[in-house]
Amino acid sequence: MIRAINVEEITKNIKEMCIEANHYLSPDMDAAMKRAEKEEKSPLGKQILGQLKENLKIASEETIPICQDTGMAVIFLEIGQDVHFEGGLLEDAVNEGVRQGYVDGYLRKSVVGDPLIRENTKDNTPAIIHTKIVSGDSVKIKVAPKGFGSENMSSVFMLKPAEGIEGVKNAVLTAVKDAGPNACPPMVVGVGIGGTFEKCALMAKEALTREIGEHSDIPYVKELEEELLTRINGLGIGPGGLGGTTTALAVNINTYPTHIAGLPVGVNICCHVNRHMVREI
Amino acid sequence: MDKHITAPITKEVARTLKSGDYVYITGTIYTARDAAHKRMYDILQKGGELPIDIREQMIYYMGPSPAREGRPIGSAGPTTASRMDKYAPQLLNLGLGAMIGKGKRSQEVIDATVRNDAVYFAAVGGAGALLSKCITSSEVVAYKDLGTEAIRKLTVENFPVIVVIDSEGNNLYETAAKAYCTEK
Ligand code: SF4
Numbered sequence: 298m299i300r301a302i303n304v305e306e307i308t309k310n311i312k313e314m315c316i317e318a319n320h321y322l323s324p325d326m327d328a329a330m331k332r333a334e335k336e337e338k339s340p341l342g343k344q345i346l347g348q349l350k351e352n353l354k355i356a357s358e359e360t361i362p363i364c365q366d367t368g369m370a371v372i373f374l375e376i377g378q379d380v381h382f383e384g385g386l387l388e389d390a391v392n393e394g395v396r397q398g399y400v401d402g403y404l405r406k407s408v409v410g411d412p413l414i415r416e417n418t419k420d421n422t423p424a425i426i427h428t429k430i431v432s433g434d435s436v437k438i439k440v441a442p443k444g445f446g447s448e449n450m451s452s453v454f455m456l457k458p459a460e461g462i463e464g465v466k467n468a469v470l471t472a473v474k475d476a477g478p479n480a481c482p483p484m485v486v487g488v489g490i491g492g493t494f495e496k497c498a499l500m501a502k503e504a505l506t507r508e509i510g511e512h513s514d515i516p517y518v519k520e521l522e523e524e525l526l527t528r529i530n531g532l533g534i535g536p537g538g539l540g541g542t543t544t545a546l547a548v549n550i551n552t553y554p555t556h557i558a559g560l561p562v563g564v565n566i567c568c569h570v571n572r573h574m575v576r577e578i
Numbered sequence: 579m580d581k582h583i584t585a586p587i588t589k590e591v592a593r594t595l596k597s598g599d600y601v602y603i604t605g606t607i608y609t610a611r612d613a614a615h616k617r618m619y620d621i622l623q624k625g626g627e628l629p630i631d632i633r634e635q636m637i638y639y640m641g642p643s644p645a646r647e648g649r650p651i652g653s654a655g656p657t658t659a660s661r662m663d664k665y666a667p668q669l670l671n672l673g674l675g676a677m678i679g680k681g682k683r684s685q686e687v688i689d690a691t692v693r694n695d696a697v698y699f700a701a702v703g704g705a706g707a708l709l710s711k712c713i714t715s716s717e718v719v720a721y722k723d724l725g726t727e728a729i730r731k732l733t734v735e736n737f738p739v740i741v742v743i744d745s746e747g748n749n750l751y752e753t754a755a756k757a758y759c760t761e762k
Contacts, residue, residue, distance in 0.1 A: 338758065339757075341598075341600075341740075341754070344600075345702055348702050348705050348708055349705055351708055352702075352704070352705040352706070352707050352708035353707075355707040355708055355711065356653075356707040360646065361643075361646075361652060361653050361706070361707040362643045362652065362653040362706060363704070363706065363707060364653060364703075364705075364706045364707075365640065365641065365642050365643045365652065365654055365655050365726075366655075366657070366706075403643060403644045403645070403646050403652060404643055404644075405641065405643040405644070405652070405653075405726055407641075415613075444704075446657065446681070449658065470761070477681070477682060477755070478680060478681045478682060478700070478751050479658050479680070479682060481680065528761055531759065531760040531761040532755070533755040533756060533759030533760070533761075534755050535754065535755065537680070537700065537702050537740075538680075538681070538754075538755070539700070539742075539750060539751070539754050540750075540753075540754025540757050540758050541754075541758055542758055568704050569704055570704045
């Protein structure tokens with residue numbers, strides 16, 4: 298059976314989600330930040346995590362965005378193949394939701410219309426939209442506004458198959474080391490291994506939207522996530538990059554088959570303002 | 579060590595600040611980020627005059643979110659300072675007293691900071707809501723057309739920052755991370 302969904306529904310949800318994501322961290326992120334404050338060994342690091350906790354409280358109670366960089370709106374849509382959209386173009390509806398969210402929600406407009414001419418579009422559009430067609434008759438919307446302090450520190454490494462798992466570990470540790478204080482640690486590290494050049498980057502991005510504390514179903518990948526988290530926290534970068542034992546809150550890895558000649562690794566770094574919200578309609 | 583200082587800042591005061599000090603700033607500071615720096619740089623290349631007298635001033639690398647009614651400013655945390663590295667040495671040579679941002683600086687900026695008895699402070703990245711509470715007034719003083727990237731004059735009260743690079747060239751990002759590093 299085909300289910301009709303008016304695209305206005307998409308606009309409305311995306312508007313609300315852009316505003317909400319920028320004022321409230323998801324419960325998993327919130328819990329991870331509180332845990333980090335308890336466990337941090339450096340006194341200055343602890344003080345900074347305390348400030349970040351206070352910041353989250355002020356943001357939600359007084360409706361001030363958690364961070365002034367309210368991000369470029371990254372939207373994942375998982376569309377059931379029995380859905381029929383009516384009332385306009387889906388892409389326009391998504392961008393309209395972003396426009397309304399950023400303008401009406403007092404969020405910062407951080408998008409320039411051309412990467413070299415650099416004139417601000419003044420409504421934070423266009424969004425970055427990733428769609429996937431799945432089974433069923435519902436639409437899963439994920440909104441993940443992405444700040445660029447950490448986005449700028451992300452990388453794709455086209456490794457040789459011979460470099461293997463050690464090569465992957467080095468790539469992730471190198472990216473985190475280079476990011477250091479620029480990426481507003483504690484960070485969340487999204488990693489995509491395999492696929493192609495663009496597939497590994499997209500997997501890394503999507504890995505950032507996974508709940509903190511949830512691991513890969515593949516046993517060796519789960520182990521790799523745990524080992525890398527421990528080693529990243531051993532780098533000493535710490536909260537705010539000012540030294541300490543909490544450099545990352547999670548390492549989330551997604552994998553995909555790849556070509557016999559390649560081992561692509563994407564590392565997408567996100568700051569502690571790792572905003573992600575999910576709704577299903 | 580906790581210290582309270584006023585802005586603008588003299589070289590004498592800057593010299594008393596040491597890498598790792600926790601400092602509360604009260605007074606007047608200016609904001610400028612990528613686009614405003616580029617304009618100031620282009621003006622100086624052409625031999626023109628800057629829109630503000632930057633001697634002894636502090637520049638905060640920040641572009642706020644819009645203010646809701648009745649508030650001076652929206653969320654107001656630091657942006658990554660390295661993007662201003664190209665422009666900072668020239669401003670320091672002209673007498674800029676301090677920079678507030680987050681993240682690493684180039685050797686050229688560190689050298690210019692030492693040469694001019696200036697200081698680089700970090701504010702906590704991603705604490706924009708909290709930091710906005712220390713800003714009591716905000717006024718656009720130049721480049722209004724740049725929106726969030728315009729130059730603003732801010733009045734701040736006990737605005738919390740940490741000295742990263744001091745006038746002797748000590749760099750907290752290097753020293754603090756080493757102290758907790760267990761990864762060879
Ligand atoms: S990296 Fe994140 S926390 Fe830091 S300024 Fe950007 S959005 Fe904010």
